Amino acid sequence: GENVEQHPSTLSVQEGDSAVIKCTYSDSASNYFPWYKQELGKRPQLIIDIRSNVGEKKDQRIAVTLNKTAKHFSLHITETQPEDSAVYFCAASKGRNTGNQFYFGTGTSLTVIP
Amino acid sequence: DTAVSQTPKYLVTQMGNDKSIKCEQNLGHDTMYWYKQDSKKFLKIMFSYNNKELIINETVPNRFSPKSPDKAHLNLHINSLELGDSAVYFCATRSSYEQYFGPGTRLTVT
Numbered sequence: 521g522e523n524v525e526q527h528p529s530t531l532s533v534q535e536g537d538s539a540v541i542k543c544t545y546s547d548s549a550s551n552y553f554p555w556y557k558q559e560l561g562k563r564p565q566l567i568i569d570i571r572s573n574v575g576e577k578k579d580q581r582i583a584v585t586l587n588k589t590a591k592h593f594s595l596h597i598t599e600t601q602p603e604d605s606a607v608y609f610c611a612a613s614k615g616r617n618t619g620n621q622f623y624f625g626t627g628t629s630l631t632v633i634p
Numbered sequence: 635d636t637a638v639s640q641t642p643k644y645l646v647t648q649m650g651n652d653k654s655i656k657c658e659q660n661l662g663h664d665t666m667y668w669y670k671q672d673s674k675k676f677l678k679i680m681f682s683y684n685n686k687e688l689i690i691n692e693t694v695p696n697r698f699s700p701k702s703p704d705k706a707h708l709n710l711h712i713n714s715l716e717l718g719d720s721a722v723y724f725c726a727t728r729s730s731y732e733q734y735f736g737p738g739t740r741l742t743v744t
Binding site: 552554558562563564565566569571607609611613615621622624626627629 | 667675676677679682690724730731732733734735737738
């Protein structure tokens, strides 16, 4: 089965700096890679995703890159703000067939210091 | 309208009791999941239902049983609750790619 590893487990950055979270996966058949943000006491919410036919995707201050050959993908947050503080999860899945499950990383607790 | 809803939001009960958590979605998605999130924040998948058929059953105790009366609902029944069952339980649905989580149910077993 799929195995997703996520690093680092905790990350502290100064406001305005960039933050990078990295994930690796093992199953080359995985083709959908979402990132979720979970604020304290709230549900995980999808913030950005990427499919295997794309190498990079950007949405304002957040971007995701995918290297299929190396089987790793990363989340980049630029110009961090205190409201970016949360736990971030990466995941891998085989899309299209809705029965396929998601395999989650172990989460990164991001703290943005004002 | 809330796309994925769960009831109750909080559930406090004693060991040995039987309880249920309800999940409802109005997105028309065919696939629904139950996840358990423990104190370390790990998201562990418990069950997956696709068109009312159980298609994934991870190695969870058989005290846990999903019940889907219709496509819009996936309820979680837990028998003989144990201290280790204390966690936040999330229901989720899936379109062809994206997954949407419910607000979670915090279960505390005393």
